[in-house]
Amino acid sequence: MLMTERDARAKWCPHARASNEREAAVAVNRHPVAKPDRDCFCIASGCMAWRWGDAEQTRRFVVFKDNPRSLSNHAPHLPDGVPDTWEWLRHGEGEGRSPHSAGFREPQCEADARRRGYCGAFGKAEG
Structure with missing residues (x-):
């Protein structure tokens, strides 16, 4: 099992x-x-x-729908259903991220816990 x-x-x-x-x-x-x-x-x-x-579990990512370039370095309010432990990535940050997408990424420890x-x-x- x-x-x-x-x-x-x-x-x-x-x-x-x-x-x-x-x-x-x-x-x-x-x-x-x-x-x-x-x-x-x-x-x-x-x-x-x-x-x-x-x-190995892939870290989940929720794309931020608004224009990320208009945001400061601070994360916007969390969308519904996104845990407060997830980290904010500005556009272009993170491995393999499109330079036009910004969003919230699941911490590696949480992805590992799902495995x-x-x-x-x-x-x-x-x-």
């Missing part, structure tokens, strides 16, 4: 082990009655078994 790293970190990993000084076992990964140890949850891309299912992967320890993810 494809999932974001955030979702994966909420899943229990059957390969992880955590030592518990109170028990005779050297390492455990879950208790019969209690919730799994937090140290036994998936670490997503920090694990050698993690595989990316999606290609999905899976645990490759058990084969390839379906769908």
Whole structure:
């Protein structure tokens, strides 16, 4: 199953082990009655078994419809639906931007958070 790293970190990993000084076992990964140890949850891309299912996410860009040349260096008000974390790019700024377009660009960290992967320890993810 494809999932974001955030979702994966909420899943229990059957390969992880955590030592518990109170028990005779050297390492455990879950208790019969209690919730799994937090140290036994998936670490997503920090694990050698993690595989990316999606290609690297392209940063989203919302074109500003008004004449960008009439604006100062300050960003205009955000259009509806554009998060306040997105950065303002004046016309001609940014990689591959047309010199005639200006707009708001998604931060790389937000694009990365949308990328999905899976645990490759058990084969390839379906769908």
